[in-house]
Amino acid sequence: MALFAHLSLHTEFSIADGLVRVEALAERAREMGFSAVAITDLGNLFGTLKFYKACRTAGVKPIIGLELEIFEQAKSYRLIVLATNQLGYRNLLKLASRSYVRSQDRGTCQKEWLEELNEGLILLSGGRGGDVGMALINTETSEAAERAAHWNKVFSNRYYIELSRTGRGDEDQYISAAVALAELSGIPVVATNEVRFLESNDFEAHEARVCIQEGRTLDDPRRERCFSDQQYLRSGDEMAELFADIPEAVENAYEISRRCNLLVDLDTYHLPIYPVPDDTSLEELLTSTAQKALKDYLRNASSGSDEINSAKYLARLDYELGVINEMGFAGYFLIVMEFVNWAKQRKIPVGPGRGSGAASLVSFCLGITDLDPLQYDLLFERLLNPERVSMPDLDIDFCMERRDEVINHVAELYGAEAVSQIATFGTMAAKAVVRDVARVQGKPYGLADRLSKLIPFEVGMTLDKAVAQEEELRAFIDESDEVAEIMDMAYPLEGLVRNVGRHAGGVVIAPSALESYVPLYTETLGGAKVSQFDKDDVEEAGLVKFDFLGLKTLTIVDWAVADVNQSRHRSGRELIDIREIPLDDEPTYELLRSAETTAIFQLESEGMKDLIRRLLPDNINDVIALVALFRPGPLQSGAVEDYISRKHGRTPVNYPHPQLKPVLSTTYGVMLYQEDVMSVSQELAGFSLGQADLLRKAMGKKNPEEMAKMRATFLEGSAANEVDANVANDIFDQMEKFAGYAFNKAHSAAYAMLSFQTAWLKTHYPAQFMAAVLSADMQNIDKVVTLVDEASRMGIHVNSPDVNQSEFKFRAVDESIVYGLGAVRGIGEGPVDAITTERSKGDFVDLQDFCNRVDLRRANKKVIEALVRSGSMDRLASSRSGLDQSRGELLSRIQESIQGAEQSARDRSLGMHDMFGGVEARPIDLKSRDVQAMDKRTRLEGEKETLGLYLTGHPIDDYIDEIRTFCPTKIGQLREGQGTQIIAGLVVSNRSRRSKRGDGMAFVVLDDQSGRVEVSVFGDTYAEHHSKLTKDAVLVVEGLVQPDEYSGDLKIRAVTVYTVEEARRRFRGRIEISTCDREIDGDFPIRLREKLEVYRVQHDSSQGCEVTIAYRNDEATGRVVLGEDWRVQPTDQLLASLRNEFGVSAVCFRYST
16 A cells, blocks of 8 residues: 555544544554554544544554644634644644633634744645635735745744645645645645545535534535545545655655654653642641541540550551552642632531542541541542552532532632643434434424434433334334434434533643643633543543532532521520431431432432332441442342341341451341452452452453453462362352442442431421422422422422512421522522512512512513412412412503503603602502403413422312212222222323333323322333323323332222323213203304314214203203214313303213213
């Protein structure tokens, strides 16, 4: 193959274009025999390290480059720079950073920066899109020559005129002029192919990718066609043939690749510098601080003050300090200590610990964690292994509300130029990519919507998985050419980088300016800086990543405790410290055992509730186990059943070997945690904990060769401890199986503390806790609905929102909760602030008073409408004849109240005052017109739209009398063992999933105001009726009532599911219209015909309901049944239409008895 290297190539990380995935590129380059290949993404270095590592693995030299877009004198052009060495790489980092951090137009570079930072870089002219190329195409030959000479002077012997032949316009003209210029000036030429995809047949998918980013359709005539199907990864021979007339262009590409010999340093750690006194080292400061803290702890501990325990703690501390100092990480721990304690001093809630950090006694002594690791048998080697040097990873949870204060503090302390957040890359996921493709192909929205909804909403879902498991999806693809066309184009786009975001809590701190280590990015000029590398690549570059994670639960606990302590302070009682609550509090365990754990951290899912009912926790170790057990591995392996049956004495506690009793006693002989693998290998085989951690990691990776070596070492060590070889082999097999799903005990223990704290608050201060939880989730209306239901179940009344009582957040008042105005959809913090500020001067009297006093620029008409529809203004209505009349009146008066307030404001501005010094809005004449009351359905819909739930009624109210005819049993009166029973209710929640065999199933909760029941829908019943199982639908279910084997609550297994309309037909209902001789003599028949005509059953009359006329006169009554041709579809719309025409009381639905 001809010697050649591609030097102009966009990967998926260019985002605006590019279909190349870096791993595939490296492998393809190896297969094609390229010795080197370059990456030159547009304006960024997002994919640099991923590309570098992939190429090194594939045995291909990686060339790191960048395509710069330069703005100069109101026009832009592009140039390509390639790093030849470390200096060039550092200059690339600076250029990429400045293009975002210092540029008005993000991602664009200034000419002066490139001139300044040219060392170590090779410059390509950018072809037709460069400044020289654009001048040549415009026949500005002298301009082109001057620019080429300028760049050739700046980049001495490192500037090339770029040539490409990809079948696009102006190429021949450009190449002719460019070659002539090169010959005249002596500047060398180089061939590129401006690669955007690997194979020629990827062109259409690439066009779709470009259209997705531009927001255009493929057939848009205004769309600029910038690419051709020839921009693929051509072979060296193809390039040589293409440039047979200019062979030096191909040769120069290869020569440039030989000049680029960058080795990126991925072996050096660049730790930030923690300030210490001149006469003290980092190690000395860490040691003295930790030792002093431990002595204080041991002195204050009630049960840990004896000599043996003190010696154990001191030995552990000395060991940990030795490892930390030897590895050079003293500064890391001091940095984390500083910002954690800074936060605590300012009352910013900090989590008790997270991940492996909770296993460190040094972290505990420094105040980084609140968990004594020796008390819970946590192993330091999970954080730092002395036999495997790696960066520690102390993730810290902060209160969501105040986390940014800590990040800002760190930036101030270490310098804004040394601190940034970390990039993340959003990708084209399965459900989204089909929508994107359908849009650019110009397909109907409904088609795309249906296709997307047929793809399951699961983490890690792919198009292949969806097609494999969803029969309906496969059928949809097979029956529609349009859908197949969408899928064909979606496959190559799935998983590509779509956009750039920010890591939820990742912060990187460098010892000096960050742009010397990683490229930087900003979303807006002057905005927060973000590394262009993601978290993995930041660590590969040797920088320290700190996770400042926002945990909502900490905010909830903080709000609840503050509310409780405010009340306790008023009554003169001692304030509570949530970190000091007793971990053996029996009422809290009673709550946990009831499985009423909605809103309790980590324990609120339905599956977890089922596990709790079986496990029945009675100590903190059980709570720690719950956090670890509720995962697919333990649930599927039998570990959960073993733990539960042994805990409750149904199965004897057995240990794999007698020596393991001290190790596994707290888990009844069951291996639950990753630490168990480590302790077992230490106890039986004499492994050091460092070796044991290496064994744990090897087992998790399942490397056969490594596992064979580890097994031999384990058996050898076990034999030395006189353990039978067969027993040792069996134990190793158990460990190997278990290690694949085992969980980190340190993390489980830390999070179990938060679980217990929230359970304790829910037990002892339920109103304050639920108010805090509702406030934390009030932007998630679906969650609010669940939590309001839970509060009601707990006997806590949730009052309707009220502009004269509500704050922005929910708040506890005595044993009830006042609804937060912030939870009303369409009401933001600004309007609520305006309302509460004005209300502090006195309650609002009526709607006009509200409009006069509140700034209508902040609380505009839409805000007021939302307040009315949510019931927040019910007490401001003059009418006292019911909610429907009040809200109807308020809605009708909004516009004139606003106009009155505006007129009043204008009068004031003109200096018009009455004798009392003020101008009031002219009073509205309430008696001048009658206001039509809002109907009940509109009222309830308004509440649902603004609050997400029904507060003043229930949609099933409209059906209850009708339903009770064929469904006399209320949900609250259900009994088991009575055969098939019929119930009806509103769907308040539904969840669907697939069985192990791939069959669909659903679990639906129905509510009829008397109670709730879960209905399970399986197999053929699910296949037939799943489309009806939608939230807020009123359904009628026939099924078998049976007790839940765990909770004892009754549940129903559905046999058949009906909508109300279907039930009306199934139970032989009929529409009855009452009339009299005076009415029927008029136009009654004509009006009736008009109403029924639309709903007549056209073909199979058995599918309709009969219509009867209940006729009466002074002498007799009778019933007339309309003929079979007049059977109708018994819809709600028909009934509403008839009632509107003939009167509500004249129309009813009756059933045969």
